[in-house]
Amino acid sequence: MAFQTLNEFLSMNGYGVYVWSAWAVVVGAWGVQAGWVHLEYRRVRAGILRQIRREARS
């Protein structure tokens, strides 16, 4: 373990702002992409279901 105490880990010996902001942006970008995949799937599925219902009615 490179850090003695937990808050030393959180503050990253003074570089916390840079390290955590960089990690937040990159991991955040990965998270957004993963979330986007799921949202897109739901949107496409809803669209197809709506189309099936519309054609079933007409």
Place this chain on the structure above:
Amino acid sequence: MSSEGGHSWARAFRYTFVRDLRLRIRHGSEWGSPLIFFALIVTLFPLATTPDRTVLVTFAPGILWVAALLAVLLSLDALFREDHDDGTLEQMLLSPVPAWLLVLAKMCAHWVMAGLPLALMSPMLGLMLALPSSVFWVTALSLALGSATLILIGAIGAALTVGVRRGGLLLALMVLPLYIPVLIFGAGVVRLALDGIDVTPYLAILGAMFAAALALSPWASAAALRLAHSG
């Protein structure tokens, strides 16, 4: 009716070249604007910064080159659009002469009417930016060579956006990143000439970029036009 090959290709090239020149001369107003735009941009900088000659001379190469680059970009949008709108582009793609040769003829005409005048005007505008006269020759040469490369690269973008309404901004967004190497070496050549360094190796690299663009761009533009047309 079989073609006599090279002879008639040369004739097709020459006729298309002359036709485009004639069109540009008759539509003087629309094609003169890149030159006025070039002069206008150059005059903006001293007004925006300082008229102090020592400061201006350090930025002169960059200002000249960025203004020339934007002027070329502005004039490129109409390169294929007019022919697309009145159907002559369709006829060019359907001619037995290979399309890249006719596209090359149009690019040469565009360079003679837009690229060359920029290079010839640059010494006069260089004076306004306190550029020493010893560097005029290098500036004009780098602009002549550079504007040809810019037209060749930009023509691919113009061919891609020929089918798109209001493609001007999109053309800039697509083509400017590809202009950066030419800008770096073009402005760099003039800046090094200012410091009295021998610039022939860097002019050679600019020439190499021109040769590469000359080899690839007509073919790529013709392919892009064929794609845009069959859409």
Place this chain on the structure above:
Amino acid sequence: MWQWIHKWASPKHFYRVSTRVAPWLWGLALILLTVGALWGLAFAPADYQQHDSFRIIYVHVPSAMLAESCFALMAVCAVVFLVWKIKLADIVAKVAAPFGASMTFAALFSGAVWGIPTWGTWWVWDARLTSMLILLFLYFGIIALRYAFAREHSGGRAAAVLSLVGVVNLPIIKYSVEWWNTLHQTASFSLTKAPSMPESMWVPLLLMMLGAYALFGAVVLSRTRNEILRREHRARWVRALITDTCDKEH
């Protein structure tokens, strides 16, 4: 070889095969990234010079590499789409572009933030960051061109041509930016020469990179599947698939 290409050209076949592969990819990415992150953040030793700000490398290098390989993937898809007319390649290119753009932006941001403690300012016109910035503009150009056309097919073809032109220009841009200003430290990790960092530092970096590529594969695969469903929404197999997943849920 032609049968193999043709088999993959049918979206239905791709969809059926990828149904099994996708969950594994997502799982692999998750494991690799969490282990790499914990190791890199908490257990790897700090750099003697840059102290703990060095830990940004564990996100900067993977995102920079993803930005580059995503552009390469788009170029390969462009060739496959233009030459063999395989629609799947166009879908993969369309899906990969936003991912590549976001990775380029993430690499730029993490590189700039890393610059503050090491160079004293957040933006330095150094060769690699400038090339990355130009790559970001290339991505925007390709995405904007694709959506400028009314019909998807022509948009796909135009974007494919621009990706090829872009990929040809990328080395020239890198070389000219390098000539213009070489400031950036040499690549700290390259597969050919031995890493200049001790083992406890580059192993987490390797994990993070593999995890990032696994995530890249998973995202592109899943988004391609969504795009196939969207484009083939009239096909019977799509409707059958959607209705029975819908029944399973209720």
Place this chain on the structure above:
Amino acid sequence: MACGPYWTFVVKCRARERRARRDDPARDNERQVGLRVQLEGRQLGCERDERWLFQALEFSIEDGDLCRVEGPNGSGKTSLIKMLTGQLEPSEGAVLWQGKPLPKARAAFHGALVYSGHLSGVKEALTPLENLSWYQAIGIDDDARSVAARWQALDAVGLKGFEDIPVAQLSAGQRRRVGLARLHLLNRPLWILDEPFTAIDREGVAALEHLVAEHCHKGGAAIVTTHHAFSSVAFTRRIGLDGHGGHHVL
């Protein structure tokens, strides 16, 4: 001076052309027999936005054929015409010109084709004469009779006296007639006319009908899309498209 390198480039093309002609036997007999029209569609299919406009279309156009392409708007008529001129790649099947697929026989095919589409194909800033001389240049017509041919073509479409007025000052009908003067100017065996009768007055229509009939009688071929029934001559072939994938060929 700027075009110096291009002349050398073009001269190299001439050398390559001469070599191609020397060792290409097929080219010799083509000249003796005179260009025979042989345009075939093999299993042609056109897909737009995941929908098939037509599929498995089979037809063959020979000398003396007058073919009419008919169908409601949006049924793929123009797409079929674009496939026949080689502008649009068929989604399925291939178009053959004298037995060779179009992309391979592009130069020979375009040397035998006159295409008149929705757009007039005439530059408005130029005069009719300049327009026609440009068409002769890119159409690779031999130099000997070109000046006379231009006057004769303009006379045939009734534009005598308007030769040196910029086309912009002519009426829309006259502008289209300058476009149609190409039919007289370049004696090509195959004519593909897309809605040729738009914006043309009655006697213009009659003159054009007569011209097409005479052309087919002399051994040429013409493919016309029009809603206007030809009064004076019968169509030897019809291709009907219904826009839902179906078609009938007579």
